[in-house]
């Protein structure tokens with residue numbers, strides 16, 4: 001199956017039969033600054049959000065995200081996205097260091113496969129823990145995938161696996177290059193909507209190509225930066241149910257490599273609830289509102305000392321905590337449902 005930068009199988013006349021003023025609901029498969037590719041029944045159409053969607057934005061940067069179900073009016077060129085239907089879930093981050101608005105990365109997914117690699121680029125606990133925290137905020141199940149285990153002479157994979165299984169996350173090891181772990185990955189993705197999310201160059205496109213015979217562009221690793229070159233530039237919703245029954249209902253979302261991921265909509269007091277490994281200790285500190293950062297009698301600190309909480313997880317927690325705002329004093333925040 002060939003997928004190119006534009007949706008490959010757009011029919012010559014993609015506009016479905018319609019009566020004037022009619023609308024249809026479709027799935028957003030891809031977008032750029034101007035418009036989105038929306039899957040309506042069997043046709044992919046190009047549609048642009050109507051102005052009113054931008055008026056209602058508040059502090060959200062993008063009104064529409066890949067995975068959204070949208071109501072499209074079947075008139076005009078391009079066609080217009082009139083409404084975004086309520087989302088089951090979505091993952092957001094702070095847009096950029098210059099723009100504090102919420103950027104919605106994708107919506108309506110079953111799970112996030114957080115892809116990282118050994119060798120180049122190397123594993124980053126800090127990046128991993130941010131995204132795991134964001135997934136927990138949105139209650140999206142997350143799986144840690146360690147790719148390039150063929151490049152693991154130092155046995156780093158084992159320590160990473162221990163840390164994250166200990167924190168309650170499933171961990172899967174693969175080598176797209178040597179075909180290791182691919183059947184487990186295929187089973188994990190089967191029948192679900194899964195986002196492959198991770199830094200540039202970890203092998204997201206290579207894994208999808210190896211599994212499904214896609215022809216996504218694969219990048220080279222820059223020798224200087226030891227990282228990828230952002231070969232994938234847009235997120236894409238890719239249904240895999242074209243090859244027959246086995247993959248019916250399977251959708252993968254390929255995403256561009258993450259540069260910087262800052263948590264959106266989380267304050268200092270909420271972060272502790274986004275670390276499932278802290279949960280048994282959160283209520284046992286001397287101070288009920290302990291930030292687990294500097295206070296005496298901190299149960300989380302003691303759990304790190306005794307090896308019950310991983311030191312790298314704790315370190316990433318403290319680093320993220322430093323970036324977050326304090327909670328509004330008079331608003332009692334409840335997150336997430338426990």
Ligand SMILES: Nc1nc2c(ncn2[C@@H]2O[C@H](COP(=O)(O)OP(=O)(O)OP(=O)(O)O)[C@@H](O)[C@H]2O)c(=O)[nH]1
Pocket residue numbers: 147148149150151174175176177178199200201202203204205206207217218219220221228229230231232233255256257258
């Ligand atoms: N040794 C080894 N190299 C791999 C493996 N998987 C991917 N690579 C290589 O890693 C490089 C980057 O792979 P991509 O699939 O483009 O990575 P990506 O995560 O899709 O990158 P972006 O599209 O930039 O986000 C390529 O040179 C691949 O050949 C693996 O399991 N082992």
Ligand SMILES: [Zn+2]
Pocket residue numbers: 285290291292293295297298299300301
């Ligand atoms: Zn504490």
